[in-house]
Amino acid sequence: MEITITAEAAGKINERTENREGYLKLKYDTDGCGCAVNGVIALWHVTELDDTDIAIETNDRTVYVEKSKMVFFDEQMKIDFSKATNCFQLKSPGQILNGHMSLILKEKTD
Template identity: 70%
Template sequence: MEITITAAAANKIAEKIGEQSGYLKLKYDTEGCGCAVDGVAALWFVSEVEDTDIAIDTNNRTIYLEKSKMVFFDEKMTIDFSTSLNRFQLKSPQQILNGQLSFIIKENKD
């Protein structure tokens, strides 16, 4: 899998996380979607990664994905930031996977 982060997206990610330490995760979020195959891609900033997460090196920073959810993503993807929409976007050469990609900073479970 290959993920590219555009300069606009990298700048917005850095702005949102500031000095916090943690990990960027591309999540296939199924909460409230009805079943495990209905979901939506989202960017999560988490304090810890799970044992089942796979690290994907990008041109900017490592992104983690749940191994079991990789089937829902394309082989080549780009994370971009649209200034006109003020939203992140997840794209591939074949399609727009999420034109309004959420960015969520997850709180510690402690």
């Protein structure tokens, strides 16, 4: 799997995660979607990784993906930021996987 992060997206990620330690994760979120194959791809900033997270090196930083959810992603993807919609976007050469993706800051819970 190959992920590229545009300069616009990298700048917004830095701005929104400033002074926060953690990891950038592409999450296939199925909460409230009915079943495991119905989900929405989200961009999370997490303080801890799961044992099943796989590291994907990008042109900007490491992005993590759950191993069991890799089937829902394309082989080549780009994380971009749209100023027009003020949202992140996840694209591949053949499709837009999520055109209105927020960066969700997940805090550690005990």
